[in-house]
Structures are given as C-alpha cells and as structure tokens.
Amino acid sequence: MSLLSLTHRTPRQASFGRGLVNLLTAVAVVAGLVAALLAMVGVDPAGTAQAMWSGSFGTLRSTGETLIRATPLLLIALALIPSLRAGLYNIGAPGQMAFGALASTVIALQAPTLPSAILVPACAIGGCLAGALTAFLPGLLKATWRANEIITTLAMNFIAVAVLGYLLTGVMQSDFANLPQSDSLPANSALPTFIPGTRTHIGLLVALLAVPLLWAADRSRLGYRLRIFGANPSLARQAQIRPGRYTIWLMTLGGAGAGLAGWMQVAALDHRLYVGIATPVGYAALFVALLGALHPLGTVLAALAFGALLHGGDSLQVGAGVSPEIVQVLLGLILLAYAIRATTSAATGTEGRTRSWTFWKRS
Amino acid sequence: MHAANSVAIVDRPAATPAVALKHISKTFGTNAALTDVTVDLRPGEVHALVGENGAGKSTLMKILAGYLPADTGELEVDGRAAPADRVLSGPRVGVGFVEQEGGLIRELTGAENLILAEGTGFLADRAAAGARIRELGNRFGGAVDPHVPVELLAVGQRQRLEILIMLARGADVLILDEPTAALGIEDAAILTEIIERFTADGGGVFYISHKLHEVMSIADRITVLRGGRVVGGHAADQVEVAQLAADMVGQRVAGDENRNGNGSDSAELIEVALGEERARTTASASHEVVGTLTGVCAPAPYVGESALHELDLVVRAGEVVGVAGVVGSGQSTLARVLAGLLRPSTGTAQLPDRVAYVPEHRHDDAVALELSVRDNVVLHSHRRREFCRGPWFRRDRMDQHVEEVLRRSHVRGATLTMPISGLSGGNQQKLVLGRELDECPTLVVAHNPFRGLDVRAIQEVRQAVLGACDQGAGVVMISPDLDELLQLAHRIVVLFAGRILGEVDVADGDLDQLGRLMGGVA
Ligand SMILES: Nc1ncnc2c1ncn2[C@@H]1O[C@H](COP(=O)(O)OP(=O)(O)OP(=O)(O)O)[C@@H](O)[C@H]1O
Ligand SMILES: [Mg+2]
Numbered sequence: 104m105s106l107l108s109l110t111h112r113t114p115r116q117a118s119f120g121r122g123l124v125n126l127l128t129a130v131a132v133v134a135g136l137v138a139a140l141l142a143m144v145g146v147d148p149a150g151t152a153q154a155m156w157s158g159s160f161g162t163l164r165s166t167g168e169t170l171i172r173a174t175p176l177l178l179i180a181l182a183l184i185p186s187l188r189a190g191l192y193n194i195g196a197p198g199q200m201a202f203g204a205l206a207s208t209v210i211a212l213q214a215p216t217l218p219s220a221i222l223v224p225a226c227a228i229g230g231c232l233a234g235a236l237t238a239f240l241p242g243l244l245k246a247t248w249r250a251n252e253i254i255t256t257l258a259m260n261f262i263a264v265a266v267l268g269y270l271l272t273g274v275m276q277s278d279f280a281n282l283p284q285s286d287s288l289p290a291n292s293a294l295p296t297f298i299p300g301t302r303t304h305i306g307l308l309v310a311l312l313a314v315p316l317l318w319a320a321d322r323s324r325l326g327y328r329l330r331i332f333g334a335n336p337s338l339a340r341q342a343q344i345r346p347g348r349y350t351i352w353l354m355t356l357g358g359a360g361a362g363l364a365g366w367m368q369v370a371a372l373d374h375r376l377y378v379g380i381a382t383p384v385g386y387a388a389l390f391v392a393l394l395g396a397l398h399p400l401g402t403v404l405a406a407l408a409f410g411a412l413l414h415g416g417d418s419l420q421v422g423a424g425v426s427p428e429i430v431q432v433l434l435g436l437i438l439l440a441y442a443i444r445a446t447t448s449a450a451t452g453t454e455g456r457t458r459s460w461t462f463w464k465r466s
Numbered sequence: 467m468h469a470a471n472s473v474a475i476v477d478r479p480a481a482t483p484a485v486a487l488k489h490i491s492k493t494f495g496t497n498a499a500l501t502d503v504t505v506d507l508r509p510g511e512v513h514a515l516v517g518e519n520g521a522g523k524s525t526l527m528k529i530l531a532g533y534l535p536a537d538t539g540e541l542e543v544d545g546r547a548a549p550a551d552r553v554l555s556g557p558r559v560g561v562g563f564v565e566q567e568g569g570l571i572r573e574l575t576g577a578e579n580l581i582l583a584e585g586t587g588f589l590a591d592r593a594a595a596g597a598r599i600r601e602l603g604n605r606f607g608g609a610v611d612p613h614v615p616v617e618l619l620a621v622g623q624r625q626r627l628e629i630l631i632m633l634a635r636g637a638d639v640l641i642l643d644e645p646t647a648a649l650g651i652e653d654a655a656i657l658t659e660i661i662e663r664f665t666a667d668g669g670g671v672f673y674i675s676h677k678l679h680e681v682m683s684i685a686d687r688i689t690v691l692r693g694g695r696v697v698g699g700h701a702a703d704q705v706e707v708a709q710l711a712a713d714m715v716g717q718r719v720a721g722d723e724n725r726n727g728n729g730s731d732s733a734e735l736i737e738v739a740l741g742e743e744r745a746r747t748t749a750s751a752s753h754e755v756v757g758t759l760t761g762v763c764a765p766a767p768y769v770g771e772s773a774l775h776e777l778d779l780v781v782r783a784g785e786v787v788g789v790a791g792v793v794g795s796g797q798s799t800l801a802r803v804l805a806g807l808l809r810p811s812t813g814t815a816q817l818p819d820r821v822a823y824v825p826e827h828r829h830d831d832a833v834a835l836e837l838s839v840r841d842n843v844v845l846h847s848h849r850r851r852e853f854c855r856g857p858w859f860r861r862d863r864m865d866q867h868v869e870e871v872l873r874r875s876h877v878r879g880a881t882l883t884m885p886i887s888g889l890s891g892g893n894q895q896k897l898v899l900g901r902e903l904d905e906c907p908t909l910v911v912a913h914n915p916f917r918g919l920d921v922r923a924i925q926e927v928r929q930a931v932l933g934a935c936d937q938g939a940g941v942v943m944i945s946p947d948l949d950e951l952l953q954l955a956h957r958i959v960v961l962f963a964g965r966i967l968g969e970v971d972v973a974d975g976d977l978d979q980l981g982r983l984m985g986g987v988a
Contacts, residue, residue, distance in 0.1 A: 323857045327848055330841060334834035340807055341823055341831070342845045 129440035130408075137433050141425070151425055158418030159411035165418070167301025171372060173410030175200070175364035178310035179388035180395065180402045181317060182360020186353035188397050189333030195241060195256025197385025198263035199234040199358040203365025205267060206233035207292075208275075208285055208376040215289035222292050227366050234362015235355045237263070242354030246347035252354065260385075267378045275376070285376040294371040306367035313360075314399045329353070361385065387413075390438055409434070482545040484509045484639050484670040485530060485561070490539035490550065492525055492694075494888065497879055499525045500694045503539075507639060507670040512661060514673045514681045514702070517691035518714055518920040519892025520878050523674045524566060526691070527641045530672070531563040532556075556583075562632025563641040566891045566918065567829040568624055576612035576627045580634055595634075602630045607659045620770035620794050621826075622653030629660060640664065641672045644891065646680060647917045648826065650793035650946035658684060676892075676920050678707045692716050711921065756940035757781040757804065757821075757909045762813035764803050772796035772964035774803065776813070779959065779966065781909060781940040786931065788955030788972070789944040791984055796964040797913065797944045798826055804911045804942055820846065822907035822939075824898055824915045832898045833886050840882040842897065843868045846905050875900025876926050891918040899927055903934050910934055910941040916950055928954060948980070962986045 138148035159169045179196050186193050207230040214222060241255035271283035278286070294304040320326035332339040332349050339346055364384065369376055391409050395402030416430025486506035492499050500522045507513045515523045528534040530541070532554030541550035543560060557563055570579050577596035596612035603609035608626040616624055625645060632640060642661075646654045661671055661684065675681050681688060682702055690698035690713040698713035759779040766773045771794050779800075781787055789797060802808035803815060805823035825831035833842050844864060847853070853864045865882055872880055875896045880889055889897065895918050903910065910931070916924050931941055931954065945951050951958055952972060959969045960983035968983045970976060 319858075322859060322861070324848060324854060324859060325857060327841065327844075327859070330837060331834060331845065334837050335831075337807075337825075337831045338834055338845065341805070341825075342848075343820075 129437055132440045133433060133436040136436055137429070140432070141429070146425055151419065151429075154419055154425075155412075155415035159415035163298075163300050165414065167298060167303045168414045169407070169410045170301070170303045170307055171410075172413045173406040174304075174307045174310050175367055175384050176388045176391045176409050177403060177406035178306070178313065178364045178367070179357075179361050179385065180392035180406060181310065181313040181399065183357045183389060183392045184317060184397050184399070184402065185320070185329055186357050187392055189329055189349070189353055191245075191350060191353055192253045193238060193241070193256050193354055193357040194253055194386070194389055195238060195259045196357065196361040196364075196388050197381045198256070198260035199237040199361035200365035200368070200381035200385045201260075201263040201267055202237045203230035203234035203362030204369040204376055204380050205270070205365075206230050206362070207366040207369050208288065211288045211292035211370065212286060215291075217291070219291040219293075222289075223294065223370070226292055226370050227363065230366030230369075231359050231362045234365060235359040238354045238356075238358020238361070239351065242351040245354070246350045256354075263381070264378060267376070267380075271376065271378055277375070283378055288370060288374045292370050293374065294367065302372070304367065304371040306363075306371055309363065309367075311403075314403065317399045361388075364388075383413075387434075390434075394437075394441060483507055483542070484544065486542040487526065487530060487550070488540045488542070490526065490529060490536045490541075492522075492529065492534070492537050498694050500529075500536075503691070503694070503696055505689050505696065507672060509638070509668050509670050510665050511686040512665060512671045512673050512684055514675065514685035514688045515691060516675065516678065516681055516688060516710060516714060519896070519918070519923055520890040521691040521714075522694040523691055524643055524890060527563060527643060527672060527674065530558070531561050531641060532558040533563070556585075560637055561639045561641065562629070562635065562637030564625065564628050564632065564643060564645060566643045566647075567827075568621075568628060570616045570624060570628050570631070572617035573615060575615050576610060576631065579616065579627075580612075580631045583631060583635060598634050599627070599630050602633050606630070606633065606663045608656050614769065618769040620768065621648050622650070622656070622793060623770060625649070625653075626656065626660070633664070638668065639670045639672070641674075643674045644676065644918055645673070646675060646677065648914055648946070653793060654680075676918065678710050681710070682707060690714055714920070715922065754783040754938070755780055756783050756818060757942075758814075758816040759803065759810075760814050760816075762803060762810040762815055764799050764808055764810045766796070766799050766964075767802060767808065768798070770794050771798050772961075774799050774810075775964045777964070777966055779942075781942055783908070783938045783940050784935050785957070786935060786941040786943055786955045788951035788958035789942060789961055790948055790951055790958050790980065791961035793946050795961040797961060799964070800961065801826065801911055801913045801942075801944055804909070818908045820905065820907060822902035822905070822910040822912075822934075824902055824910075824912040826913040826917075826944075828891075828894060828898065828917070833894055835887045836885055838883050839872070839880045839886050839889070839897070840865065840868050842886045843871050843901050845901060847871075847901075871900045871904050872897070875903075875930070876923065892920055892923055895919055896923055896927070899930065903930055906937060906939075907934065908939055910939050911944075912941065913944045914946070915943065916945070916947075948984075960984055 141148045141151055158165055160166050179200070183193060183196070207226040210226050210229045211222060214225070217225070237259055238256070241250070241252050241259060244250035244255050245252045268283060271285060275285045277284055294306055296302060296304050297308070321330075328339070328342075328344045329349060331342060332344055332346060336346055365381060368380055368384070373380065387409055391405045392402055395405035412430050412434060416427040419425045419427050419429065483506035488504050490503045491501050503522070503526055505513070505515070505526070515526070517523055525534065529536045529550060535552050536550040539550055541548045543558070548558070563569075570576075571582065574582065575592070576599050577592045580595045580599060581590045581592065592613070599612040600609065603626075608630065610619070610623050610627045610630065612627070616627065619627065629640065645657055649657065661673075665671060673681070673685055682705075685702045688700045688702055688705065688710065689696055690710060692714060697716065698710070700710070757779075758781070759777055762774055762777045764774045774796050777800070779787075789800065791797060799808065801823070803810055804817065805821050805825075806817055807823075829835060844853070844867070847867060848859070848864070853860050853867070868882055877889070877893050877897045877900065879893060880897070886894060886897070899915060912931070915927060915931070919927060931943070935941060943951065943955060955972055957969055957971050958980065960967045960980065962983070963986070967986065968979070970980045970983070
C-alpha cells in the first residue's frame with residue numbers, strides 16, 4: 104500500500120463469515136507473535152495464557168467481571184453499527200460517553216432522595232440524551248456543511264475531557280478527595296445486578312436487547328433506507344431518501360448508545376465521576392464493531408473477547424508476574440493484523456467493490 | 467443445444483496466439499455461464515466477441531484477466547500455460563482489461579491510479595508517472611491530462627486514460643468490454659485510432675460490443691457466443707451483419723431456449739440490428755405539459771461537461787423528445803436538472819414529484835452493486851402502503867412485485883437475494899429501466915437507455931418506453947447515437963455548449979439541418 108492513499112473496503116456489508124475468518128486469522132497470528140515476545144523476555148507463554156484464561160473466565164466472579172467489561176463495549180458497538188455500515192465514522196464515543204456519565208451523575212447527585220424506581224430511569228434517560236446531543240452536533244455539521252465527522256467527533260472528545268476536568272476540579276469536586284472526582288453517587292441510583300455473586304448488572308440485558316433490534320431493523324423500511332443510503336448516496340437521493348436527515352439520525356443513535364454506556368459505567372460500577380471514565384472503552388468499542396464485521400452476532404463475540412482480554416490483563420500481574428500492559432500490546436497487534444488481513448483480502452477483489460480515498464480529499 | 471451448429475473456425479496460418487483459452491467452463495450456482503468455450507487471440511488482430519445479454523462475454527474475459535476462476539479449461543499466454551482456475555491478486559501480466567463500467571479510482575488522478583496499480587506507491591513519483599501516461603497518449607493518439615482527478619473527466623477521457631494506464635503497465639493484450647456504449651462519434655473515432663495504432667504495434671485486442679456494424683468495421687475475427695457456448699466464428703470480411711444477428715439469436719425451436727420468446731422473431735430482430743427498424747408511438751403528443759424548464763442555468767457536474775445557459779424546454783405527455791449533441795454539451799447537466807437532482811442556479815424548473823430517471827453512469831448512480839436484486843428493484847416502490855406492515859416490510863407481497871418487475875422487464879438470470887453485481891451488464895440495465903418505468907411516471911428522463919443492451923433488449927425497451935408514452939408519460943431521451951434517437955423520438959433538440967441550438971421534427975425532419983445544428987451552426 105502506498106503512503107499517498109489507503110485502499111480500503113468500506114466495511115458496510117461485510118459478511119459475517121468473512122469477518123469471522125479475518126478475526127480468527129488475526130487472533131492466531133497475534134497469539135503466535137505475543138507468545139514469541141513473552142518467551143523472549145523469559146516468561147512462560149503457556150502459563151501466561153493460563154493465567155489470562157482463569158483471570159477472565161476461571162470463576163463465576165471473574166466471568167462476571169469480563170461481562171461487565173464487555174457490556175459498554177457491546178452497547179456502543181451495536182449503536183455504531185448502523186452508522187458504520189453507512190460509511191459514517193463516528194469516533195466520538197469517548198466524548199459522548201463522558202457527557203452521558205456527567206448527566207447521569209448530575210441527576211443522581213441533585214436528586215439523591217428519589218426512589219430507585221424513578222432515579223435509575225431518570226439517570227438513564229439523562230445520560231442517553233446527553234450522549235445523543237453530543238453526537239447530534241457533529242451530525243448537524245456534517246449534514247449542513249459537510250464537515251468531516253471524524254474530525255468533529257474527535258474534537259468533541261477533547262471538549263468532553265476539558266469540561267469534565269473543569270467541573271471536577273471545580274464545582275463538582277468531592278469534598279473528601281484531592282483527586283478530580285465527584286462525590287459518590289447515592290446508593291439508590293445504582294443498577295440492579297442479576298447474577299448473584301457477580302457485579303453483572305442489567306445494563307448487559309439492555310445491550311443485548313440491541314441485537315434483535317438490529318436484526319429486525321434490517322427488515323424494516325428504515326433499515327432498507329439506511330442500507331441504500333450507505334451503499335450509494337446518489338441512489339438514495341433519487342429515492343428521495345434525504346442524506347442529511349439520515350446522517351443526523353445515525354450520528355445521534357451512536358451518541359445515544361454511548362451516553363447509555365456512560366450512565367452504566369458511572370451508576371453501576373464506578374459510582375463516581377472522574378475525568379478518564381470513558382477513554383479506553385469509547386475507542387475500543389469502535390474496534391469491537393469493526394472486528395465483529397459490523398454484524399450483531401460477530402460484535403457480541405468481539406465484545407466478549409475484548410472484555411476478557413481487558414479483565415484478564417488486570418489479573419496477569421498476580422497470576423504470571425507479567426506486566427498488564429502486555430494486553431495493550433496484544434490488542435494493538437490484533438487490530439493491526441485484522442486491518443492488514445481485511446485490506447489484503449479486499450485488494451484481491453474477490454467480492455464487492457473496493458472503495459478508496461485519500462485522507463485529505465474525503466469530506 | 468445443437469451440436470449441428472458447426473463452427474467454421476477461420477484458419478489463417480499465424481504465429482503463436484498471444485493468448486488462447488481452451489475448453490473453458492464456468493458455472494455460478496446452477497447457472498452455466500460458459501460451457502466448453504475455446505477462443506484465441508493473435509498478435510496484431512482485433513477479435514470481437516458478440517452475443518446477447520448474459521451470453522457470457524464478460525465472464526470469459528474476467529477469466530482471461532484472472533478476476534474469476536474457471537471451473538475447467540486451460541489458458542495459454544504466449545504459448546505458455548497459465549493458471550485459469552484461480553483468482554490472481556492483480557490483473558494477469560500483459561493483459562489489460564477495460565471493464566464495462568470503468569475501473570479507475572475516481573478520487574485519484576491518472577498518475578496516482580497508475581502508481582497504485584503498479585504497487586510502487588511508497589516511492590511514488592507522480593510527475594514521472596504522469597509523463598509516462600502523456601508519452602503513451604501522444605504515441606497512440608489520445609492525450610489525457612494525467613494530473614486531474616478521474617471523477618472530473620468526461621466518460622471518453624476516463625476510458626482513454628484507463629487504456630493508457632494499461633499500456634503503461636505493459637499490456638500487450640487489451641480487453642475492451644463495450645467500450646463505445648457511452649461514447650459519442652468523436653470519442654469512438656479516437657478509440658478506433660488508438661486500437662489501430664496498438665495492433666499495428668503488435669498488440670492484440672478482444673473487443674466486445676453489441677453494435678454489429680461497428681464490430682464489422684473494427685474487427686478482424688468475430689466469435690459469437692450464445693448461452694455460454696461458441697456458436698459461430700467468422701472472419702469479419704466474409705460475414706454479413708444479418709448472419710451475425712442470426713447466430714446471436716439462434717433458431718427459435720420450441721424448448722431450445724431458456725429465454726421465453728415473446729413472439730418477436732429473428733427476422734424482426736435482425737432488422738433492429740441492421741438499424742432499419744423504426745418504432746414510433748401511435749399516440750400523438752397531447753397538449754398536456756408534464757415538465758417545463760424556463761431560462762434554466764445550472765453548473766456542470768464535472769469538468770469537460772457544459773453548464774446550462776438560459777435553457778428552455780417543454781415536454782408534453784405522450785411524446786419522446788430526443789436530445790442530441792456532441793457528448794459534453796450539457797446532456798448530463800440537463801438530465802440531472804430534469805431528474806430533480808440538480809437545482810438550477812437561475813430560472814425555474816416545473817417538474818412532477820417523481821421523475822423516472824435512467825442515469826448515464828449505471829454503477830455510480832443507478833444501482834447499489836453490493837445490495838440484492840430485491841433491494842435494487844424496490845427503490846421507489848418500497849414506499850407503497852401495501853408492502854408495509856407498520857415499520858416492517860411484507861416480504862411476500864414485495865417479492866411477488868419484484869418477480870413481476872423482473873419478468874416484465876425481461877431480466878434474465880436473477881434471483882431476488884443475489885447481489886445485483888451477479889447480473890450481466892445488460893440485465894442490470896434492463897432492471898433499472900424496469901424499475902423506473904414501474905411506477906407509472908409522468909416524466910421519464912433516460913440517458914443512454916440502450917447502453918449495453920443487445921438487439922432484443924433494445925427492442926423490448928423501446929416497446930416499454932412507447933408503452934409509457936401511451937399511458938401519458940412524456941419522455942426525454944438523451945443519446946450520443948443519432949440513429950437511436952431518430953428511431954424513437956418525435957422531435958429532436960440539439961444541445962450545443964449548454965444551449966439548445968434548435969429543434970428538428972423527426973417525421974418531416976431535415977437531417978442536414980440536424981447535422982448543422984450538432985456542429986454548432988444555428
Ligand atoms: N458473480 C456472478 N454471480 C452469479 N452469476 C453471475 C455472476 N457473473 C455473471 N453471472 C451470470 O453469468 C452469465 C453471463 O454473464 P456475463 O456478464 O458474462 O454476460 P455478458 O455476455 O457479458 O452480457 P452483457 O452483454 O449483458 O454484458 C449471466 O447469466 C450472469 O447472470
Ligand atoms: Mg458484459
């Protein structure tokens with residue numbers, strides 16, 4: 104591939120089977136690489152794998168932790184699938200998630216005495232709306248002035264971090280901490296858990312609900328129009344499918360998912376707001392969607408795998424004496440291998456059309 | 467099929483063929499696209515492949531280029547065996563394939579496309595790549611600016627650029643798949659020039675076309691395919707157009723055809739092929755106006771195309787208005803304005819809510835290649851109340867409707883769920899026409915509607931267009947091919963540099979006047 108241009112198959116209608124093959128190849132190659140790396144620094148690869156596995160699925164509790172990690176990834180990824188299929192790259196999930204968490208926190212702290220049955224949905228709706236609004240703005244800019252959504256959503260991420268930093272070192276900072284973080288959320292804003300002995304909360308069910316919804320959407324009029332819009336914008340205009348409107352809706356949908364994930368993160372797990380609440384999850388979710396080949400079931404698998412790696416990594420230090428950063432290396436390599444695999448199979452042109460663009464020309 | 471259809475291979479002692487395809491077979495699912503096809507190409511010759519839509523011409527060439535694997539059969543390049551049973555990671559070395567729809571990356575310039583194709587991008591030198599394209603352009607007679615993004619070039623220039631890029635990569639076999647389908651006479655003449663110089667240089671050309679007269683004049687040998695088999699081989703100087711047409715269509719024996727013959731017999735089709743057939747609606751144009759442009763100015767959608775200046779046009783129910791003119795005189799701009807896709811910068815356009823529009827670039831504007839046949843057919847009709855239950859589709863009713871549209875527009879080889887890219891080029895075009903005429907439009911804008919259609923399909927489409935006229939639609943038909951227009955239109959307006967220079971009534975038309983107008987003499 105050249106530096107001057109990226110040949111890139113838009114992942115739009117990528118098939119599930121092909122995606123799975125890509126993913127498995129990538130994982131196999133990377134596993135080999137990482138094993139070699141570990142052996143080089145004198146660590147037993149098999150032992151590490153063992154530790155990883157028992158760290159993420161060894162006990163009921165650790166399985167629960169893996170699911171908790173997977174939940175926001177899954178929710179955001181599923182919400183991003185429609186826009187990714189349409190070729191819209193909303194990379195603003197971190198910002199949208201952060202604003203969602205912020206809104207939920209504010210609501211919970213302002214009305215701590217409300218009964219749980221009211222407070223929990225209120226926080227959810229607040230988070231969802233905040234995330235949606237955060238994504239609505241880039242959508243609007245794209246629809247009216249064709250502002251590149253990659254850049255605008257990225258900008259929103261920085262704004263979110265700045266806003267959180269400002270609030271959490273100012274009006275929202277907890278009186279009991281020197282760190283930039285908020286007060287603890289009231290107990291009645293917490294999400295109920297549903298597997299005894301784990302922290303797995305009902306957010307997982309909310310995320311899984313999106314799977315049949317996506318499946319059904321494919322068979323609906325809206326889903327059809329989105330498909331046309333994603334496959335050929337010129338054709339969409341002829342069918343009086345207005346690109347602007349769908350752009351805004353798709354972006355907003357992604358934001359709503361991210362906002363909900365922010366709510367879950369703060370209300371179910373961390374119980375307080377801090378600046379970095381969304382950063383790793385928000386970006387990882389985009390990759391989960393891509394690794395899942397933009398297919399709902401593939402995405403479930405990818406989210407589970409990511410969740411397991413993230414959580415398993417944390418238990419490595421204890422289990423095998425390996426720095427948990429090895430997981431970052433692992434994830435990075437998987438993405439790289441996947442990208443290479445996806446690009447080369449697109450370049451051989453066995454299916455679909457290869458679209459490409461230069462970065463600076465695309466808007 | 468009939469083994470009795472003996473094939474007269476013309477024997478001319480010659481050097482080793484540049485390429486030879488032997489006993490090639492290929493099936494898609496249950497659909498036998500090619501059965502035991504043997505053809506070869508000698509250096510310095512133009513070998514034409516003709517046949518109806520779906521006969522297997524493009525498939526055969528894709529196998530040669532290494533884009534598709536053959537099921538069985540052998541391939542020789544320069545006398546040496548080459549793999550035919552697998553997909554190559556790029557085009558086969560020495561073979562340049564200019565596909566039906568053009569294969570350049572639109573956002574890149576010609577030089578960048580060359581660099582990308584050669585895979586030397588890391589040390590890309592655009593100036594050098596551009597210079598090579600320029601040099602070849604001068605040598606073969608078709609200069610194109612290699613530093614302009616492809617999407618800004620007109621159709622003819624894009625195609626020339628693609629050929630030059632193939633030549634720059636060292637192709638000595640060129641495959642041209644319906645190269646003149648969208649070209650005006652001038653561009654076609656330049657193409658002929660390039661082909662002549664290329665063959666004089668020792669290159670060989672596989673040439674696919676539905677225009678038999680053109681094939682006769684440009685080819686040395688002609689092979690006829692029908693239903694995936696070779697049914698005729700001729701030297702171009704020893705065959706009549708009528709013979710070719712008869713080969714293509716075949717004898718109508720009951721049960722012999724998988725195409726349900728609809729009464730139009732071969733003689734009539736041959737007439738169409740010969741360009742003698744005149745079809746015209748019986749309904750005379752009424753006074754009801756279906757579309758009006760008044761003083762319309764509109765910017766051109768791409769470089770090499772004219773903007774519209776102060777254009778007036780009235781389309782009435784029941785008439786076919788032909789739009790003639792040198793390619794690039796504003797036809798694309800006019801089509802987009804009429805289709806409601808381009809808003810005039812000044813002036814007014816009074817158009818119906820939905821205009822049936824057959825765009826000029828099929829893959830860019832008329833179909834979504836990776837979506838299913840069903841999705842492509844219901845583009846407009848998916849709004850119908852009867853197909854919906856709440857927000858969901860009623861698949862059963864919708865599928866029934868899709869089948870009906872496919873049947874009515876004579877699309878062959880289609881299943882509802884296959885991606886439309888699995889249809890042959892001509893069948894895709896028929897699908898688009900069928901879809902657009904389906905919703906009883908009052909205004910039809912058809913830009914090169916016969917692009918890529920075989921004689922029978924042209925006949926069928928004519929009938930469909932005239933049928934729409936009888937139902938009260940007004941039709942605007944844009945074509946670089948004057949004969950096509952003369953055969954269908956009631957009156958022809960001539961575009962020149964974005965203005966309508968004049969109008970000729972076809973019935974008592976003055977053809978000289980038409981010629982003068984096209985040359986820009988009012
Ligand atoms: N990718 C594919 N999947 C399934 N069927 C295919 C595919 N490509 C071609 N076919 C089928 O193979 C047959 C031959 O198609 P091909 O494109 O070679 O026809 P053609 O002679 O080029 O016709 P046209 O003049 O319309 O371009 C058709 O029946 C077509 O439907
Ligand atoms: Mg073809």
